[in-house]
Each structure stands twice: as structure tokens, then as C-alpha cells.
Amino acid sequence: MLNTDSILDPTQLLDDLRAAYLSQLLVAGTTRFDVGKLLTAGPLSYESLREKLGLQERSATVLLTGLCALNVLQVNQDNLVELTAYGQEKLSPESPFNLRGYIGLGALGADVQMMITRLEQDSPGGDISFVYHDDAGPSALDDPEISDALTRAMAARARNVAPAVAQQLDLSSCRHLLDVGGGHGIYSLELLKKFPNLKATIIDRESPLKVAKEYAAEAGVSDRVEFCFDDIHTYQNQSEADVVLMANILHDYSEQHARKLVKHFASQLPAQGRIVILDAFLDSIPEGAPPVSTGPRPVAAYSAMLFSVCEGRCYRLDEYQSMLSDAGLKVDENVGLVPAHGCLLTGFSS
Template identity: 60%
Template sequence: MPEMLPQHDTTRFLDDLRTAQISNLLVAAVIEFDVGRVLAAGPLLYDDLRERLGLADRSAIVLLTALRSIDLIDVHADHRIGLTAYGQEKMDPDSPFHLRGYLGLGRFSGDVQNMIQCLRDDAPAGNVSFVFHEDGPPSSLDDTETADTLTRAMADRARNVAPMLAAQLDLGQCKHLVDVGGAHGLYSLALLKKYPGLRATIIDRGPPLRVAQEYAEAAGCMDRVTFRLDDAHHAKLDDPADAVLLANLLHDYNEADARAMVQHYAGELARGGCLMVLDSLLESVPEGAPPVSAGPRPVAAYSALLFSICEGRCYRRDEIDRWLTDAGLSIDEATISLPAHGALVTGRKDWKS
């Protein structure tokens, strides 16, 4: 039976859900970090601006990307960051038309205060860890109740995206797909339904794998799936993979860990194999420019959400490309576009490697 497809694009629904994150960052930029006053005297280089704001690199990238995505700041040809005319009028304290007082009412919002704390600490809020590190603190991914809720929540989104991925992705020459941090496994299951000769290995922690087993059984695919309890950062495969999928995983981790994961699984590929990164990506910046993307705005909002609950953020397309090429892979020219600003970027291992 053909894979059932959603009748309505989920993009707008998720954009509407995440848009409040931009509001939280805008209020924080005005009432706590006073970006308008800092830039009122003129544009600054990224490192100088970050230092003036008292922010770590990840925090500065998330905040400044959000402001650029709504046209309040821009990057000049000399790579300095400055207020736009719009930003100057609304954020500069010397502007007769600034909205600083009005935005200041947002200081009474718990969500704004939470975001400010995340920016100050360069760390997610609360004591719940949504990522796993072998030598790190306890992870919610190993807590049965929390992980079950999280995995099923992520499955809601995947049901809207996985059929679209399977419809566009050609894995006809692949025999073994490895789904790293695959959780519910719905991306793999959609591809198994399309390709009867394909088998999949899903790598994750115990509680998410139990959900994946439930879904695989319902899909009639149990005999073609291996459920592997392992550390997604360093799992060594018994045999090289024809394809490795990192779906909505890298954005959970900081840049060093995300880059290391790409490097590791590039090494686990068979010759001619492909490593696929599925994620919501920010626009690239030119080489040598500050790491502040122009958007798009909905992805900047999603990046802020991720920033507040895990160690990562949304990465730019040029960052993903660089990690893949640094790992010795050649990037496919074709990129698959998916709902909710998703993009599938593929790096291939040379047959001679």
C-alpha cells in the first residue's frame, strides 16, 4: 500500500508555534543587552560586538541572527555589524521614535527572563538534559517516562515529513541504512516501505528504541530493523553503511560535538556510501564574514528554541558543507527540500577512499 501523505503542509503550523522565540530575543536584546545603544555609535566587528554584549559565541550567534532575520541589524561589506535604518529608528535610545519603553514591558514575562538567563549562561534552561554524553550528567534519553514523551512528540513531526523524504530520496542502490539517534525510527521505516531490499540499523538509547520497536512492528518491518543501544557519538558499525542518516540530530549538540559526529560517521561509510544530514538550515554567510545569518526568520526562531532547551542551535548551510568536506566527502549538488524548512544535504564517499 502506498505511503499515506499529509494533505496540508506542516510548515506554517510549526512557524506559528515557534515565532514567539523571536519576540523573546527581541525583548532581551533591548532590555538586557541594549543592542541599540551599543551599536548607536556605529557598526562593530563581530568579536568586538560580542564582547561588548558579554555573550559567548553560541549565544551571540543566536541573538544576532534573530535580529538580522527581522531586519534590525545587518552585516556591512567590511564585515562590521550595524543597525539598519529601521533598527536605528526603533532601538536607538536617541531616536524620537524608539520603542524601548514598550518593549521593556516584556521584562515581566517569564519566558523572556528564561531566555535572558540562557543567553547569559550560554546553556539550556532547567536541569533536564535532552542530549546524551557517555561521560556527562544523566540524560532524559535514558529516563523511560521522559524519553517516551519526547520520542512520541518528535514522531508527530516526523509523520508529516518522513513520507515526503521517502518520496524524493533515491536509495535504490543501498542495502544498509544507519539511522543515528533515530529515536522513533519513522524516517527509516518510511524508506524501508519504499525499498523492500533495504535494511536499517537504528542507534539510540533504550527508551527511544522501545518506541521505535513499537512503530516498526506496526509497520511490518521488524525483520529488517536492528535496534542498537549505543552512544550515537562513537558507535562503531559491524559492517560499513551504504547510507548514514543524521536526522534532526546535529542541532541538539554544540558545534564541536556536531562536527565530530559527522567526521566519525563519514569513517563508517562503505566506499561510494552517503552521509545525509536532515535539518532546518540557516542561510550561508560568505567566507570571512561574521557567523550571523540573514535567516530565514522561521529558522532563526527554531534556532532560539533549540538554544533554550539543548546544547546546540540551527546551523548554517555553509557550516554543514564544511563539516562534510572536512570529513573527506563530496557534496551532492541536489538538495532535497522538505516541510518546516527542512533540507537534506548529502555527502558521498569516493569509491577510491
């Protein structure tokens, strides 16, 4: 069994890995979409700017959030999007100190061109999706080789974070954990080791569950885990689980599907049950403001990465809070923090 008592924080390394995606947004926003030119004359409403950019809402939100995190854009007190003083100097074609040409050199790269295409099409790269819908096209998760590699890659990150999750969550009063799209199962396994009275059900596709079974055997907790091959969108809870874990799963889906997933599992909770969301949260926005967060910068970069490979993005804290409250749950005001910008948000049933 792995010794998890002295894990070094992986946050900086993951931030450095994802930073390239923010650079891609900067180049795309300076060249193909040219927000510096569009906003030189003055601020625009989000909808007007989005129309001029020719982007769907998800693409516009990811792009503008990235540029706000880089401090070249901001939303002013009138809820209009404008260049910051820094952005005016470095991105406006009228500024003698603009860096448009230098930044534009990045557009020669294939990665930037691919990001531009994804923004224009509002879709991830490739012809297959890394999320599963029963009524949609093929999923990469149904290819055993791809699924195995992806599951083990996600497990590597989870091993760095799961011990902190187990320290933050008090599940001493819970009896059964439902791990939605739990794949490798690392978070469940760590919680089972922490809470000996807890049992778990991991729901996922067949290939990821093979990896979870392997890891559960290594952790010595196989007798307390049920591995359930099912569709998370339609799964019906037979175990009366009193805690549902959604760990880094909602960001894979569009906001519409993410909200449906939360409602689906909230409706099956027993009294005093709970849903726990583990994810990297973007900062909240004021009520009535356009859907553009200011960061944090590393999470904006992560959002751009997710945008590139799935149908979702990183969601803001207020978006996750509304997902839980709209599902009829009472949202805990306390947000737990774990490495890699992970946040833990809990909603309780009445």
C-alpha cells in the same frame, strides 16, 4: 497503516509555534543586552560587539542571527554589525520613533527572563540535558517517562515530514541504512516502505528504541530493522551500512561535537557510501564574514528554541557543507527541500 498520500503541510503551524522564541530574543536584545544603544554610535566588529554584550559565541550567534532575521541588524560590506535603518528608528534611544519601552514590556514575562539567563550562561534550561554524552551528567533520555513523551512528540513531527523525505531521497542503490540517534525511527520506516531492498539499523538509547520497535511493528517492517542500544559517539558500524542518516540530530549538539559525529561516521563508510543530513538550515554567510546569518526568519526562531533546550542551535548551510567536506566527503550541490524548512544535504565517500 497510516495513509500518507495527502498530508497537509505543517510548516505554518510549526512556524507559529516557534515564533515566540524570536520575540524573546527581540526583547532580550532590546533590554538586557541593548544592542540599539550599543550600535547607535555606529557599527562594531562581531568580536567587539560580542565582548560588549558579554556573551559566549553560541549565545551571541543565536541572538544576533535572530535580530538580523527581524531586520533590525545587518552585517555590512565591511563585515561590521550595524543597525539597519529600521533598527535605528525602532531600537535606538536617540530616535523619537523608537519602540524600546513598548518592546521592553515583554521583559516582565518569565519566558523572556529565562531566555536572558540562558543567553548569559550559554546553556539550556534546567539541570539535565536532552542530549547524551557518556562522560557528561544525566540525560533526560535516560528517564523512561520523559524519553517516551519526547520520542512520541518528535515522531508526531516526523510523520508530517518523512513521506517527503522518502520522495526526495533515492536510495534504490543502497542496501543498509544507519539511522543515527533515530529515536522513533519514523524516517527509517518510511524509507523502508519506499525501498523494499533496504534494511535499517537504528542507534539510540534504550527508551526511544522501545517506541521505534512499536512503530516498526505497526508499519510491518520489523524484520528489516535492527534496534541498536549504543552510544552514537563511539558506535562502530558492524553492518557495513552504505547510507548514514542524521535526521534532526546534529543541531542538538555543540558545533564541536556535531563535527566529531560527522567525522566519526564518515570514517566508517564503505566506498561510494553517503551521509545524509536532514535539518533546517540557516542561510550561508560569505567567506570571512562574522557567524551571523540573515535567516530565514522561521529557522532563526527554531534556532532560538533549540538553544533553549539543548547545547546546539540551527546551523547554516555552509557550516553543514564544511562538516561533510572536512570529514573527507564530496558534497552534493543539490539540496532537497521538505516541509517545516527541512533540507537534505548529502556527502559521498570516494
